[in-house]
Amino acid sequence: MNRRTVLITGATQGLGRGIALVLARRGHHLLLHGRDRARLDAVAAEAARCAPDDPTGSAAPGGDPRPAVRTYLADLSDLDQVHDLAARVRAAEPRLDGLVNNAVAGGGAEPLRREVSRQGHELRFAVNHLAPYALTRDLLPLLTASAPARVVNVASMGQEAVDFDDVMMERDYEGLRAYCRSKLAMIMATFELAAELKDTGVTVNTLHPAHLMDTEGVRAYGLTPAVGVNEGVRPTVRLLLDPGLDGTTGRYFDRFTDARAHAQAYDPEARRRLMALTHRLLAAPDRPGD
Template identity: 35%
Template sequence: MSLPTGSMKDRNCMITGASNGIGKEVAHQLAAQGATLYLVCRNKERGENALKEIKEKSGNDKLTLLLADLSDQAAVKKLAEDFLATGEPLHVLVNNAGIFNLKFEKSVDGIEKVYATNHLAYFILTEMLLPRIKESAPSRIVNVTSRGHKWAKSIYPLSEAFFDGFEAYGGTKLSNILYTRNLSRKLQGTGVTVNCTHPGDIETGLARNNTGWPSMILGMLKPYFSSVETGAESTVHLAASQDVLHTSGEYFVGTRVKRSSAPSYDLGLGSELRELSLKMTGLSDSAN
């Protein structure tokens, strides 16, 4: 269960992908609880519209728009550096921004774009903000993953020749869980928790980059999808509820801890992912 209105009023929260879907609804709900929000969006107009809507509905004007294309490593690093330069504490980081592509696309860094957005951006932002998140303890990191992690066959980015959209998405969502568990072990005793969540099957814009049969199938499945309010429930719970104050390294569906796939518990694979991510981003291991 989440806290009542006003209970987050001394908490600074950063939410990525706050211009649409689950991230925007999480922002609505945390704003209603009085939190100070840093909303990360890639598009200025969509970001400003979201901020306006959230301010009007919640009456909370402690909202700041931060612009960054999270598929671009330099932009993610600048976002983290700019936030650190403000000197503000950070009590909650919600890594939520994500994409699902059926066609292979490269980021500006030449990396498969789903991998760059869904995994490497979570990794860079978290690792760079970690010193501040630790200073701000008790604090929390929430990684939005998916039950689609079960489609994964690898934690490495797929090449164009062997690209499969479901496998690529699944690999990044498995990476979200492996990273959560790897980081949670490193953060023991720091007062920082890190959990991940599958938000449910939610009607959002996630597959809007794709045309043809996937859009048709999604259209047919719409009646079976839940609302964004339901989709935000688990993330808001992990960000705000006293019930999970000391819970870390877990995979949630709704407000319950659930079993994820067998590979997602593989600590060796988690360490391999950390090494790979450090190499691909040029970061040093700040959590050690």
């Protein structure tokens, strides 16, 4: 087994924490992201306790045989912090073999209350689509230098077509619908980025990990969890590590099955419009309150 260095966003709870602990037990180097320092330090300590001393049997003489666990604090609802996070990772890490874009804004405890990001974008669209896309793009120099490398975008079977006349859902807002639109946007961006990165050694895939996992977001919206978090950990880790998926890119998986996403994900014009909007929003210099 070759140790890989993997960055996991939203690693302090739920699916992200579960992925971190599994990778730690397998001896991989972990870069853990969160927005709460106390929770981030707690999961980092937990992962460090799980790590074997030297799973490869090939620690360099005089080197530390234990896998590394490092933490990165950032609020992904602020694009400035997203870019800063990527810059810190690029400056500190010699390689990056995997990126799991897991951090999520769910339907919310008050689903009829529309929230916005630091830059004034609808919050679910910002956290679930703009942030992972911006982070991935900013980390591409490190990912391509480390190739073969994998990007795994954690999406959902809950998908709803993006309304290009009201992308930020300023009319008839509802949190779960916003979540479903943002997750479809993530899937569409996955397909576009995978095509762009063909032959670079960097693969980009997305998945629905499990239905109604027992997470804080599911409970906050008022839904009853149907399965434990480990049900989502297994298919996500598979996309990240399975040698049988070498070279597989631009695919949407329903857990372990290569599946079809919402029809809009395969509409070239819709994808073109989404990416033009995405690039415009990421390039926008104006910030509310500046």
